Amino acid sequence: MVAANTADDLSAYLADRYGGGDFILQSKDNLRYIIYNLKIDTIAFQSSLTKTVENMKKQETVIFDKVSLNEGSAYDYTSGIFTAPMDGIYSFTWSIVTKAGKYFVSEIVRNGQKVAYNYSDGRGHDGWPMSTSHANIKMKKGDKVWIRAQSTWGQYAHGGD
Numbered sequence: 001m002v003a004a005n006t007a008d009d010l011s012a013y014l015a016d017r018y019g020g021g022d023f024i025l026q027s028k029d030n031l032r033y034i035i036y037n038l039k040i041d042t043i044a045f046q047s048s049l050t051k052t053v054e055n056m057k058k059q060e061t062v063i064f065d066k067v068s069l070n071e072g073s074a075y076d077y078t079s080g081i082f083t084a085p086m087d088g089i090y091s092f093t094w095s096i097v098t099k100a101g102k103y104f105v106s107e108i109v110r111n112g113q114k115v116a117y118n119y120s121d122g123r124g125h126d127g128w129p130m131s132t133s134h135a136n137i138k139m140k141k142g143d144k145v146w147i148r149a150q151s152t153w154g155q156y157a158h159g160g161d
Contacts, residue, residue: 041072041085041086042071042072043071043072043074043085043086043088043090044069044070044071044072045067045069045070045071045072045074045075045082046067046068046069046070047064047065047066047067047068047070047075047077048064048066048068048159049062049064049065049066049157049158049159049160050065050066050159050160051065051159051160052156052157052158052159052160053155053156053157053159054102054155054156054157055152055155056149056152056155057149057152058149058150058151058152059148059149059150060148060149061079061080061081061146061147061148062080062106062146062147062148062149062157063077063078063079063080064077064080064094064147065077065078065080072085079146080146080147081144081145081146082144082145082146083142083143083144084139084140084141084142084143084144084145085141086141087139087140087141088138088139089136089137089138089139090136090137090139090145091134091135091136091137092108092134092135092136092137092145093132093133093134094106094108094118094132094133094147095118095130095131095132095133096118096120096130096131096157097120097128097129097130097157097158098120098121098122098128098129098130098156098157098158099122099127099128099129099156099158100122100125100126100127100128100129101122101123102122102123102155102156103119103120103121103122103123103155103156104118104119104120104149104155104156104157105117105118105119105120105149105150105151105155106118106147106148106149106150106157107147107148107150108133108135108137108145108146108147109145109146109147109148110137110139110143110144110145111143111144115135115137115145116133116134116135117133117150118131118132118133119131120157122156128158
């Protein structure tokens with residue numbers, strides 16, 4: 001009904017502004033057709049770690065292997081890599097949970113170039129510290145984005161359902 005209301009509202013505005021007539025009715029029908037047939041590609045994914053990762057190599061990819069959403073099939077859970085299916089600005093958020101006495105430094109990269117990082121530090125803390133980072137990344141079709149470990153010692157990222 002949103003589409004119909006949008007077309008009705010726009011045609012009412014045009015009728016008020018320019019007068020009624022066949023032009024307005026034809027425009028209203030054309031608007032309805034465009035709105036109902038407008039195809040918007042949805043690209044979205046959500047994934048998580050199913051197991052704890054620790055002592056990763058520097059720049060090793062963190063593979064979030066449990067996928068709960070993958071509209072557009074742009075995220076590959078076997079490699080941990082998101083591939084842009086079209087040009088656009090993509091929004092990424094990732095969280096890392098570590099444990100007391102450990103830490104985990106990760107970074108998001110586009111085509112191998114660091115964009116932002118995440119630092120979850122459990123040293124000097126009890127419990128399970130968590131850190132969340134966010135990046136909006138302008139991508140071209142075929143560009144790749146992934147999360148990787150930034151350093152090698154003290155690394156511990158908690159995973160599990």
